[in-house]
Amino acid sequence: MGVKKNEKSGERCALQEILGIIGGKWSMSIIYALFSGKKRFSELERMVPNINTRMLVKELKNMEANGIVKREVFATVPPTVEYTLTTKGEKLEPIINELYKWGLEYVN
Amino acid sequence: MGVKKNEKSGERCALQEILGIIGGKWSMSIIYALFSGKKRFSELERMVPNINTRMLVKELKNMEANGIVKREVFATVPPTVEYTLTTKGEKLEPIINELYKWGLEYVN
DNA sequence: GCACAATACTTTACTTTTGAAAGTGGTTAC
DNA sequence: GTAACCACTTTCAAAAGTAAAGTATTGTGC
Numbered sequence: 458m459g460v461k462k463n464e465k466s467g468e469r470c471a472l473q474e475i476l477g478i479i480g481g482k483w484s485m486s487i488i489y490a491l492f493s494g495k496k497r498f499s500e501l502e503r504m505v506p507n508i509n510t511r512m513l514v515k516e517l518k519n520m521e522a523n524g525i526v527k528r529e530v531f532a533t534v535p536p537t538v539e540y541t542l543t544t545k546g547e548k549l550e551p552i553i554n555e556l557y558k559w560g561l562e563y564v565n
Numbered sequence: 566m567g568v569k570k571n572e573k574s575g576e577r578c579a580l581q582e583i584l585g586i587i588g589g590k591w592s593m594s595i596i597y598a599l600f601s602g603k604k605r606f607s608e609l610e611r612m613v614p615n616i617n618t619r620m621l622v623k624e625l626k627n628m629e630a631n632g633i634v635k636r637e638v639f640a641t642v643p644p645t646v647e648y649t650l651t652t653k654g655e656k657l658e659p660i661i662n663e664l665y666k667w668g669l670e671y672v673n
Numbered sequence: 674g675c676a677c678a679a680t681a682c683t684t685t686a687c688t689t690t691t692g693a694a695a696g697t698g699g700t701t702a703c
Numbered sequence: 704g705t706a707a708c709c710a711c712t713t714t715c716a717a718a719a720g721t722a723a724a725g726t727a728t729t730g731t732g733c
Contacts, residue, residue, distance in 0.1 A: 553580075
């Protein structure tokens with residue numbers, strides 16, 4: 458009987474699933490950096506302050522797996538890898554901008 | 566020269582500051598639970614699936630310190646503690662709802 | 674012809690944060 | 704008198720994050 462813990466878990470867990478994808482410490486900052494167009498790995502490293510290489514790799518992989526960013530490799534020398542937002546990722550722009558505005562008004 | 570790493574760091578760090586407050590794994594789920602009005606500690610524990618006591622305490626303290634939730638203690642038996650959103654916290658409602666809608670459309 | 678730089682990562686060692694579980698203290702219900 | 708309720712607190716192991724160095728490939732300067 459009743460293995461489910463919570464009738465509302467469907468709704469609530471959806472939010473948690475979302476936060477599992479973009480709720481981490483770095484995801485939104487990376488997405489924010491990508492609003493201004495495609496970026497190379499090293500550009501993102503410079504644009505997102507205090508992030509370290511390992512975390513940037515991890516977050517990009519995670520977001521790629523979740524269809525938020527697209528990764529394109531070009532066999533140049535030195536190698537070029539370009540990251541862009543997918544449509545799904547672009548749809549986050551107004552939300553992140555609103556969050557940013559909220560912060561300007563209420564943080565500090 | 567040039568000790569500053571990034572001219573844009575002012576802007577970018579603001580976003581990171583915001584995410585430091587509400588960008589964790591649990592904050593938004595707790596805020597979401599509080600949209601429907603004041604809640605007691607144990608109610609929140611039941612409403613936010615999979616959170617553990619320790620994390621709920623930590624997040625509530627953090628959000629209280631950041632002026633997002635208000636904590637009120639009533640000397641009843643057993644003790645009653647009520648948590649509510651401040652105005653600042655309430656202003657997050659449209660943003661979190663938009664995020665939720667984004668998830669419904671794009672997650673899965 | 675060899676050190677050095679650039680790119681896009683990977684690896685290793687270590688610190689911090691998180692999670693699960695049990696405990697606390699006061700009171701009431703059974 | 705034992706169990707339950709509430710709002711936490713404590714403890715300890717596991718997971719996640721950070722810093723720093725390493726890898727592979729090629730191009731440039733000396």
